[in-house]
Amino acid sequence: MTGRSDRRRVTSQDVAREAKVSRATVSYVLNDSPQQKIPEDTRQRVREAAARLGYAPSAAARSLRRGRSDIVLGLLPDWPIEHALGRLVQQLTAAFAQHELTFLVHSAAHPARPLREVWKALTPAAVLALDAFPEAEAGAMRAAGIEVVMAVHGSVRSGHPAPLVPEEPIGAAQARHLVPAHRRLGYAYPDLARLGVLARPRLDGVRKVCAELGLPEPDVRTVPVYPDGCVEAVKTWLAADPPVTGICAFNDDVALAVLAALRSLGLRAPQDLAVIGVDDILGAALAQPPLTTIVRDTDTIARGLARRIVDTLAGVQVSADPLQDPLRVLVRVSA
Template identity: 90%
Template sequence: MTGKSGPRRVTSADVAREAKVSRATVSYVLNDAAHQKIPEATRQRVREAAARLGYAPSAAARSLRRGRSDIVLGLLPDWPIEHVLGRLVQQLTDALAQHELTFLVHSAAHPARPLREVWRALTPAAVLALDAFPEAEADAVRAAGIEVVMAVHGSARSGHRSPLVPEEPIGAAQARYLGRAHRRLGYAYPDLARLGVLARPRLDGVRKVCAELGLPEPDVRTVPVDPDGAVEAVKAWLAADPPVTGVCAFNDDVAMAVLAALRWLGLRAPRDLAVIGVDDIRAAALARPPLTTIVRDTEAIARGLARRIVDTLDGARVSADPIEDPLLVLVRVSA
């Protein structure tokens, strides 16, 4: 029995025949090999032949040339993949591509393939985990010859004393903004335990600024993204002694749940309760009232992470300081 095969992959031999040069010349030209005295006319002929045939060097060939893979394995924790996380993944893909690295993402959401199977199959140049990375797993990765293991929210013995991208400044920025006009703040904590790695330091930032401003400890309430749970939290804040008049929410989704609860109770932000979110998701500007929020520079984060990975791969000195993440308070109506 015979079957029809798909189109044959164009090889460097095809390019060599088309350009009437040797395969070595094709390799020198397309790989920009130094110290090769090849006439510019020949170089142009090789490039045109490669373009005409649609030739692209294989990943295996690139890896052989560099002495390592061009893959960076990105490990996503079991977090909701929504607007901001999706944007960061795209920006990391773009930032790493500028260094001829390919960003491949693996989600830990159940029932994902075990992580160890993934990195063994891919043998990436580097592993970037958005959450903390287990030390035992990091040791196993390095033992397999993968030298770069970086974790955004956990060191994995990377030498970073603090997270690469700290979350505490976000809560601090929220509290500083509301603390100018409010004497008691609340914190709307998410009801997904797996988001604690982000929520806890953000809450720590709120607490720190409250202490600096001489305000009471923030009144922390878990706010699910549903009307009933959010209504109960709002009632508790308003009934506190003294009452909460400004709420720092974990993110925009939680903030909009608080705004919905206020409307359900016949109340209004910011008159009855000011609310500030994080992330500036697309719906934030359409909320009732439009949501004041903290905007992160995810592009700067992506560039910074890519730079750390490339520098580490190249053996260059890598800063131990957190990546700069300029924060902007986008003022709308809710606070």
Template identity: 75%
Template sequence: MAGRPNGRRVTSGDVAREAGVSRATVSYVLNDNPHQTIPEATRRRVWDAAARLGYAPSAAARTLRTGRSDIVLGLLPDWPIQHVLGRLIQQLTNAFAEHELTFLVHSSAQPARPLREIWKTVTPAAVLALHDFPESEAAAMRAAGTEVVLAVHGSTERELRPPLVSEEPIGAAQARYLADVHHRLGYAYPDLPRLDVLAQPRVEGVRGVCAELGLPEPDVRTVPLSPDDAVEAVKAWLAAEPPVTGICAFNDDVAQTVLVALRSLGLSAPDDLAVIGVDDIPGSATAQPPLTTVVRDIDAIAQGLARRIVDALDGKELPMGLIEDTLRIRIRRSA
């Protein structure tokens, strides 16, 4: 009786019939029950039958057996899913898999289903949000049985859920690198308000370094991902008094738009305006000129976030500190 019976979902009863054993024996074997002594030959017969039929225990059955779902629900804000975010999702998936947890991602980009419908449907063991959300929602999740609710970038009630990963050191690293040569800095802010949760702390990092070194307040200007629109920001930086000579960009996409705007004005980096980005996306090395950028350790961030979730599920007291985020500057020719 190899194959899925009549196209329906394979059950443990099908496996039992295929292997010639009871359903209880199938349950003991597939759940690796430590309190039952099952002959090795019988175990092999059950596993072989399950493999032939393509049997997989349902999520509900696993929850009943273990007392907990194996799902970690990842909540994404309405952000562009590009190189760095995609890599973080992949590394989180791998990190949770090491602990036999499944990372299930839900984006809030419209017309997505409401958040409450999602977590009520999957009843996750834990929720990891990349954006803030109301504390009332977190309380409702916990009341419904979700054991752990964490927000990477904190919440509006920051005393309740402080951020796990800080963005300020990124702006500070950019500013420190440029300040060795440039004494008036600008900041290229993204033209997407939903990215404010990342961009505002990075600007604060630049401001903090400027204040520490006695430099003027950074000249912050919004830079759309359109070279024609970016030209106006570049002109304003160069016309400032004193003129801006170094730009900290929100990320590599914004930085490359600034580089294109410079070329359209017959100018170049770093001679007329030095530019440093963030993320080291694949196109940064081939930009004209190649882009200097801040590189984050995405693998370490993912491992750190997964460890916080796993420890919390195991009932361990969570540390109050930030997830380690080692930064380095990849030096190229733009700054």
């Protein structure tokens, strides 16, 4: 048992023979060439023959026709692939598919193949990274013919003014929701250092709102995502002078850990400590109490990123301004 199929790949010549037309006609029909006047019944016969034989045009041939690959390589940092990130990947896949591009994802989680080996093997038309990567790597990609190299939360060029998808407004939205009823805020920081590229700007957003309103600096505590690990953070917040009464959590997972710690201490949200998360994960509405959270429009983000890649591939000048990231507060019971 070799694991290989001995079946020969179906070619366009096979389709032509089955449909009793020329190979050129097969190409014109399956590529939907607008300049060729081919009768509709012939077109239908070719499509039916291709379907019967299971014919799929080769990626190599398609690339030669277009003059470039149809692959966009998505580079994921070593982040947990959970609900929010998984949803974004699905929406990016759909957004690129609308432009006849294939979105392939590579995670940097250890032990992954070196990045250079991956892009050399695939020769994508474009690379979309969620985090920054070295300019030297980006330069090597461009030299190899990769037309677009773009980073979402960082820059592949030093001095770039802002990330494409800013995180700071998320923390600001959390703080603005809490400050009418809470004059001392805390920030529940994740205990995974590799999430700092997201956590730091979100915390900066909370800090800026506090500074604008003359409130104390937020009390920042690293919160492990399990109940016992969070208990000490909750005790410290409540024992502060004046006590912290509202918590902006890095995301819903961290917020749920805070809620679990409150329950283990016999306390309640929002009466003893209000909590607001980010992402509206599946368990947020089922939490006790149901979790108030910030909801991102990841579909709008995905379509915006795909549009920038497509426009750049087409030679269209694109803005360097951040994408619009509509945010809304989904108010439940916890805050």
